[in-house]
Amino acid sequence: ETAVFQTPNYHVTQVGNEVSFNCKQTLGHDTMYWYKQDSKKLLKIMFSYNNKQLIVNETVPRRFSPQSSDKAHLNLRIKSVEPEDSAVYLCASSYSGTGGAQDTQYFGPGTRLLVL
Amino acid sequence: AQKVTQTQTSISVMEKTTVTMDCVYETQDSSYFLFWYKQTASGEIVFLIRQDSYKKENATVGHYSLNFQKPKSSIGLIITATQIEDSAVYFCAMRGFNNYAQGLTFGLGTRVSVFP
Numbered sequence: 001e002t003a004v005f006q007t008p009n010y011h012v013t014q015v016g017n018e019v020s021f022n023c024k025q026t027l028g029h030d031t032m033y034w035y036k037q038d039s040k041k042l043l044k045i046m047f048s049y050n051n052k053q054l055i056v057n058e059t060v061p062r063r064f065s066p067q068s069s070d071k072a073h074l075n076l077r078i079k080s081v082e083p084e085d086s087a088v089y090l091c092a093s094s095y096s097g098t099g100g101a102q103d104t105q106y107f108g109p110g111t112r113l114l115v116l
Numbered sequence: 117a118q119k120v121t122q123t124q125t126s127i128s129v130m131e132k133t134t135v136t137m138d139c140v141y142e143t144q145d146s147s148y149f150l151f152w153y154k155q156t157a158s159g160e161i162v163f164l165i166r167q168d169s170y171k172k173e174n175a176t177v178g179h180y181s182l183n184f185q186k187p188k189s190s191i192g193l194i195i196t197a198t199q200i201e202d203s204a205v206y207f208c209a210m211r212g213f214n215n216y217a218q219g220l221t222f223g224l225g226t227r228v229s230v231f232p
Binding site: 033040057090 | 158209
């Protein structure tokens with residue numbers, strides 16, 4: 001049962017364009033995340049966000065920025081895409097806090113980006 | 117910084133047998149959480165099972181179980197009575213006790229192929 005939704009599924013664009021990906025969760029979680037999965041299948045955290053703070057992985061280029069309207073939505077904008085941005089971008093959500101099953105992260109289906 | 121290592125790139129097994137996957141991790145945290153996810157052919161990432169480091173008993177969910185060896189920093193995944201639909205890439209992941217906002221650190225995954 002899908003509870004983390006992402007759009008679009010797939011996007012093709014050209015170098016220098018701006019793109020935006022959407023993520024919505026219906027689990028009532030208070031924290032959302034963006035991960036990047038590269039061609040070698042490595043998953044790396046890019047951002048985490050709840051209503052208290054935004055945590056940015058220091059290796060993420062400044063052209064990437066998360067945008068949130070409420071705790072159920074966290075979009076990802078890439079201001080000027082580059083070829084190395086081609087990857088799958090996965091959104092996830094969880095409760096904040098520590099311990100117990102509630103802070104397990106659940107993932108969306110991903111958005112595959114191809115930069116030509 | 118945390119590190120997760122999965123040394124087995126791929127494993128092939130016959131249906132209805134048991135498969136075991138290895139995962140070792142590195143962390144400075146005294147308490148932490150360990151997770152296993154699987155990524156299906158469609159790209160969907162599904163949470164399977166977790167182990168909280170302060171719990172001595174190995175976690176079990178359905179036909180998934182864990183072999184947690186804390187002194188060796190090891191968390192193996194065991195799948196019994198494998199089915200064709202267990203064919204997927206399995207990821208080991210972790211995070212520190214207080215670091216939910218830092219996201220998960222993932223290994224590179226182990227591809228499991230189940231044959232009839």
